Amino acid sequence: MWQLPNYVQYRLELQKQSKAQKELDKKRPAESRQSHESGEQQYYDMQDEELYEWKRLIQTRYYRNKADGLLVPMPGYEEEGMYEQVEWDRDSKQPRYLTDKGLRVVRSAIRDEQKHRREAVGYWFGIAVGLIGAMTGLVAAFK
Template identity: 60%
Template sequence: MVSYFRYKLLLRKIAKHEEELEKRAPPNTREAHENGQVQDYVHESNNLNEWKRLVQTERYRKIADRLLVQMPSIEDGTMYEQVEWDNDPGQPRYLTDKGFRAIRDAIREEQKQRREAVGYWFGIVVGIIGALTGLVSAFKG
């Protein structure tokens, strides 16, 4: 549960940074392009997007671990992209849109199967309780 709140807090923090970045967006003029303001803006925007993707990837990894669902292979270039930050020598990987779809579908399928198993046993238990209630009322009446 703590992990979920931490995840939401990080997403809110990233959204706040994105709003601040939008307020500082340079005008789309030749001068802004020539002096590098637009390039700096795009670079910072890309960094925020990568940060958001890393946070989301970590969240899905934790959910997949809890449900025993296998994450997509890190070797698959269509499922992951690599962070190109100069200040991060590890250059972690984050899921692409295709990777997010794959893991979301796998998680949903596992959750569906677990719900169906619970529903099966719930039906049996309710049936037994109903039968016992009927027997008790038949013997009393």
């Protein structure tokens, strides 16, 4: 089955999450003793945390797909400070998402690989242009 490109899918999912975050922000309870005692503030905070985790899961999936396409290894789950885990009562699968530190590491590795690939293409492109220029010069010299 046909699937959207990774970046397009990423942007669409982020838009959905952003829209849900804006809707939740409109329902933010007032900072008062009553909202804390009634549990309204705690419920809002819980929903806000779930939306934050959803955003991080979207980002992690996007960078994992991008890293896989470039053959860049993702940090291991056992590496300290790279991942956080969704609590058991929110999701029975307990998915892990990259922390800020993990995102920096992955983005840096992806940028390095992309730079390496651009440099390799640039090297061969320079050789090809040089050869074409030399052949053009030879043809012009013999005419």
